[in-house]
Amino acid sequence: MSRWFQSLLSRRDILRVGAGSAAALVGAQAFGQAPMPAGMDHSQMAAAPATPPATPKGHGGHGGNLMVGTVDHVRNGFDPMQVLTDWDTGKVSRLPGGQTLREYTITAQEKEIEIAPGIFFPAWTYNGRVPGPTLRCTEGDRLRITFLNHSSHPHTIHFHGVHAAEMDGVPGAGPGEIQPGGTFVYEFDAEPFGCHLYHCHATSLKRHVHKGMYGAFIVDPKGGRPPAREFMMLQNAFDTNFDGGNEVYAVNTVGFEFARRPIPVKKGELIRIYLINIIEFDLINGFHLHANFFNYYDTGTTLDPTSRIVDTITQGQGQRGILEFRYKFAGQFMFHPHISEFTELGWMGLFNVVEGANYAAALKEVGLDAAWDRRATQGSTAKGQGV
DSSP states (O other), X not given: OOHHHHHHOOHHHHHHHOHHHHHHHHHSSXXXXXXXXBXXXXXXSOOOOSXXXXXXGGOOOXXXXXXXXXXXXXXXXXXXXXXXXXXXXXXXXEOTTSOEEEEEEEEEEEEEEEEETTEEEXXXXXXXXXXXXXXXXXXXXXXXXXXXXOXXXXXXXXXXXXXXXXXXXXXXXXXXXXXXXXXXXXXXXXXXXXXXXXXXXXXXXXXXXXXXXXXXXXXXXXXXXXXXXXXXXXXXXXXXXXXXXXXXXXXXXXXXXXXXXXXXXXXXXXXXXXXEEOOSSSSEEEEEETTOOEEEEETTOOSSOSEEEESEEEEETTOEEEEEEOOSSOEEEEEEOSOHHHHHTTOOEEEEEEOGGXXXXXXXXXXXXXXXXXXXXXXXXXTTTTO
16 A cells, blocks of 8 residues: 555545445455454454455454454564563662662664554654563662663653652653753662553653554562463554544554464463553543453552453553453453454454463464463563563
């Protein structure tokens, strides 16, 4: 699809001509129909063209629609599947008083990324990726983040948490906006524990956030959480024609990536999702799990669930939380927001729940290995945090 054609279409144009055409825009090619996964119940989805899906095992999108084609993750420099578990625990050492010191380096740079097959977006990034690195630490750790602005625009890093005013990463506080070529070191103690985020707070805020300058900031409680398979899912979206509305929705940037490559999990194990909504221009988003229910920890700052046995939650802009659940049955189960517009435009995926004996094969099917499995299960442990 040419950039000229993209510029002609707004999101409302897409919706007016129907979901089938929207699929063609998002995928730049076409949708095919695939076998309906377990939990499918949305019969109102648009019929898809007869083009056969070019995807492993015929995994389906919402309503059987399927994006054809793949995104070049190597060219992008990041893979949404790897982003689920690639915690950055920093360079770890001890301060004289015994406090753990974690040192990170984050560089702002401009980069074109592929957000759907054939759809490229001129992003502003932290460390060349969207979302930026998932910073992970334990409550009470001292964090030292060296920020380098290698872009052509002023930027900052604003961390959600508790810290001194000069470390807030906003214009007028401390160094304010870091100019192109400039650098600054943010330093503070990690508190409170929870599922947080960081993002650029330079003006105009909405443009800096929408262009991709955000990432997850996970602070674990000192006593840890129960062992689980953990994933970081950051809900984001992209305004490809800069009309103030989004055309592509996703988790971890690439539309329908987890429909094409279902996320392997084991039947009966505890699954924990760190879920963040950073979508700009749309006021709310959410998460719906098919054929299951979960406990929800709003912001993750408590060890007791704030909502129990629910299958749908809603998050406003900047809101985040932790979901915990187990699957009783093997099979493929959908997850998506219960905002059908977002689902049809890319924010939809599947969990591939398998017996333990079949897990290695499930990993291999979607290009994963034992290292990914270790990161998923050791993220909250001392070993997983480089201690």
